Amino acid sequence: LKLGILASGNGSNFAAVAEAIAQGKLNAQIQVLIYNNPDAKAAIRAKNRGIPAKLLNHRDFAAREDLDAQIVKTLREYDVEWVIMAGWMRIVTSILINAFPNRIINIHPSLLPSFKGVRAIEQALAAKVKITGCTAHFVSLEVDSGTILVQAAVPILPDDTPETLHARIQVQEHRILPQAIALAASQY
Numbered sequence: 548l549k550l551g552i553l554a555s556g557n558g559s560n561f562a563a564v565a566e567a568i569a570q571g572k573l574n575a576q577i578q579v580l581i582y583n584n585p586d587a588k589a590a591i592r593a594k595n596r597g598i599p600a601k602l603l604n605h606r607d608f609a610a611r612e613d614l615d616a617q618i619v620k621t622l623r624e625y626d627v628e629w630v631i632m633a634g635w636m637r638i639v640t641s642i643l644i645n646a647f648p649n650r651i652i653n654i655h656p657s658l659l660p661s662f663k664g665v666r667a668i669e670q671a672l673a674a675k676v677k678i679t680g681c682t683a684h685f686v687s688l689e690v691d692s693g694t695i696l697v698q699a700a701v702p703i704l705p706d707d708t709p710e711t712l713h714a715r716i717q718v719q720e721h722r723i724l725p726q727a728i729a730l731a732a733s734q735y
């Protein structure tokens with residue numbers, strides 16, 4: 548599987564996919580990392596692993612479609628088959644989605660369909676639910692609404708802050724994202 552990863556920030560999910568590949572748990576290669584924030588730690592992680600990292604700064608594009616067209620062009624240049632959104636904090640358009648039909652996977656920090664969109668962890672805390680988690684799903688035009696591939700649940704503890712809860716969720720994200728990629732690919 549030739550993967551292209553989109554990340555905006557820390558990139559721990561990017562690293563988890565790279566690690567699953569290195570450990571032989573996922574039969575894939577990361578062709579390229581695309582990042583949109585110049586200071587994304589994900590870019591450093593990619594460079595440390597010898598993976599090409601391409602900055603496509605959304606601030607340089609007039610419209611979401613223009614950014615997505617450049618993303619598609621870059622993914623094609625790197626011969627990418629599967630697109631993994633690992634903390635990609637931009638809304639994607641039909642330009643990207645139609646270029647990779649049923650081949651874009653996202654990781655979201657809630658048990659979808661609960662708590663879609665931004666600040667999912669804060670939403671879960673505010674709702675006072677006792678269990679939340681993460682979801683790896685196919686990307687469709689409607690945000691956080693595509694077919695679910697893998698989910699994992701975690702408890703919310705009485706003293707949780709957004710940070711402690713996020714850390715607990717991320718342990719599970721790092722486990723299920725590589726699983727979801729393998730599952731999605733096995734359906735082809």
Ligand code: GRF
Nearest residue numbers: 557558559560634654655656
């Ligand atoms: C993850 O919690 C993911 O669910 C959300 O953004 C976060 C990215 O974390 N979409 P990281 O950059 O992979 O560490």
